[in-house]
Amino acid sequence: MADSTYPIPGSLEAPPRRWSQAAVLEWLNSWVITVDHKKLGILYMLYAIFFLLVGGAEAIVLRIQLIQPNLHIISPQVFNRLFTMHGTTMVFLVGMTYIFGFANYLIPLMIGARDMAFPRLNAFSFWMTFFGGLLLYYSFLGGGLYGAGNAPDTMWWAYAPLTERAFSPGHGPDYWALSLIVTGFGTIGASVNVIATAFCMRCKGMTLMRLPLLVWLNVVTSGLALITITPLTAAQVMLLIDRYLGGHFFDTQAGGSALIWAHFFWIFGHPEVYVLVLPTFAIASEVIPVFSRKAIFGYPAMVAASVAIAFVSLGVWAHHMFTIGMTSVGNAFFVLSTMLVGIPTSIKIFNWLATMWGGKLRFATPMLFCTAFVVQFLMAGLTGIMLSIAPWDWQLHNSYFVIAHFHYILVGAIVFNIFAGIYYWYPKVTGRMLSEKLGKWHFWLFLLGFHLTFTVMHIPGLLGMPRSIYTYEANRGWGTLNLIISIGGFIQGIAVLVFAVNLIWSYFKGEHAGNDPWDAWTLEWSTPSPPPAYNFATDPVATSRRPLWDLKHPDDPDWKYE
């Protein structure tokens, strides 16, 4: 779409590359020393995708071990390490990094800025996260306990006192705590940067109520991350003091408290879920309007609901602890606060639905993923309501039902939207379209695998199967269900491989995208694909929430209705 208002002089475009050894080294070096928000965004995304594959491979091994009862394909020690690493990887190395991949790449482009507020802090944050991840995975090699290194084996929530030296004599909890403290610093740096950028770097006319929803939701996420990473880091430091300096915070044998660790962890752990999921709402809130050809329905309500979710999420942590022995009044309080989360989230679902209502839906791959997301998120919300019913949670807690519920969020909502976001913005980042044909294969295979695994997974939970067990008894009636769950897992694995092939193939052979392949409305689509260094040669001006819509439809611009 031609738009003379946003001229990008050709002089800013990179000269064609000629490959020689020196050029390759220089090119590699440029990725290491870069402070460019787009390059750092790409690094974050590559890092997240790499660990998505690693964490996924771990899950496949877990599913092979559980495919039938009483198997001993891997030892319980290895199984416990793998599920701990799977959870820790997916939450901290995939979940916490894809956020900043999208945020870094898109926020400056969407608000008409030339870079993030603190480019060096940005690079520092990425490399902290990067080395934290390496440290976590070095645990597989460092030292030899049971032949599987010292990888953490105490679950991703690392409940004390199992992590104390009396019960974990190796270095598993040390690797877990130290590497997450390091990635936590990365998260804090990146969050500060997102907030500063969104509030201080907006172009002319980009008022707060004109910010694209993606930017708003990332601001809320970053604020929440700043609040929640702190208690986790504090608790991890206290754990290390216990383990090495003779402290007794969680050392129950010396009168410490196991309960207080659970409180610290979940004060971090529950808002963390919203830290992970809000940026995927951000992606859906950009993709759904564009592919419905309508403005987002109820923009102020969407912003208010996001802020409300963030606030309420800080007061619900103990719903992870309904079985830990709270008073009846305490339980009732956390039932109510948890149910309250359902109100802003249902507002969001209704708003997406209303955006699609009366539109002209184009089911390109990004929209397919987002549509599946809406259904799956609805389902996850409803199973969440079931889990908030404390007496029912006494049954469902720590069962496969809970695993099914949170994978509906983590995969059905988050991973589906990450895929949607990658299909949507890949053309902007690389200048090439991802193959629609492979994209459709990817979507339908992944959808099938997802439901075989996680929809079926609710049932063994209802039949009494607890989580984190390396094998189960043959006479419990869980065998067939677990077989189906595993098959679904393998299908998801195949789908992700199709996706990886698509990413690589399209980079070299994909159709050329042009500036604005989706006929979209936010500022990033006014720049060439890929955008040049420093994005905009002249500062753009935002005339409304959809600056490009105004340009494309001068007869019916958005600003008339604001």
Place this chain on the structure above:
Amino acid sequence: MLAKCLRCVTLFAKSGCLLVALFAGHAAFAEGPQSTPSIFAPASTPATSIYELSLFVLSITGAIFVTVAGLLAYVIFRYRQQGPDDTSEPAQIYGSTQVELAWTVIPVLIVVVLFLTTARMIFAIQDAPKPKAAVDVTVVGHQYWWEFNYPKLGIHAVNELHVPLSNPQTPTPTYLTLLSADVIHSFWVPQLSGKQDLLPNKVNDLWVDPQHPGVYVGQCAQFCGVQHAKMLLRVYVDTPEQFAAWVKNQQQPAVSDDSVAAGRHVFETQACMNCHTITGTVATGRFGPDLTHLMSRDTLASGATTNTPDHLREWIRNPDTYKPGSLMPAMQLNDQQLDQLTAYLSTLR
């Protein structure tokens, strides 16, 4: 496109049914009688109340799902783009205060109803008054086994909890006091009640009043270390006569049979006695299970295998056979010692 999808779905459903049938048949054949601890087959008041509440919640959430997913399906079919030529933009609608107010109020009302129902249930179960006839049991969780002490009856049972049948007219519920000797565990027998954690330095409680005799299975539901998966639980709901007989047997001292004195000597001179108790001997260890009435139990190693002399011998020879990573060490006994020890332990009824 749509027709293709439908064909795929049908094909998949067919093959799925076939697969399920195949493996269900296979499983039933291979696994023998099933004992599935389903939360939808309750046998005790707390579990039954939760079951009834869950049906109520399922019907509300089910209705919400059908409504919203139905709306979405309608939108997908009604508002899809009509062919690639249809490029005109639809009418732009930015929001509507009335509509948004309506879909804020409806969830609020649903939350109020669900919260009130739930709160009532929490108080009914958690703060239920304890009848005088209640049986008291102190449950202590250990890394990968369960200790059940009946303070009023002077019994120390292990891994298999015996409780009396509770008649609704004259209830004899069992009140469990939950403690832990090491890390956090969780007591979960789905057909009898929800789960409750066992924490070090904290006292929790739980009650059950089973109304149908039988054996109810469950297991530890909070990850507690290497062998968390084999920290299994069995609850025997006995008729009053069975329970009285069981109590009487458990109150006896250990059987002392001179024909197996050699095995007893092995037990008392090896490290076994450091961790296990057998009344009437020098063995008074508390770290492992009490073996005074070992042979009154159906299973070994917290349910990892059935209690037969062969399994017992193998379990002593190398605990890793049944429970790799359990805290019981292999004592490196020779064959003769193993035979003697197994013979001795087999007399402890």
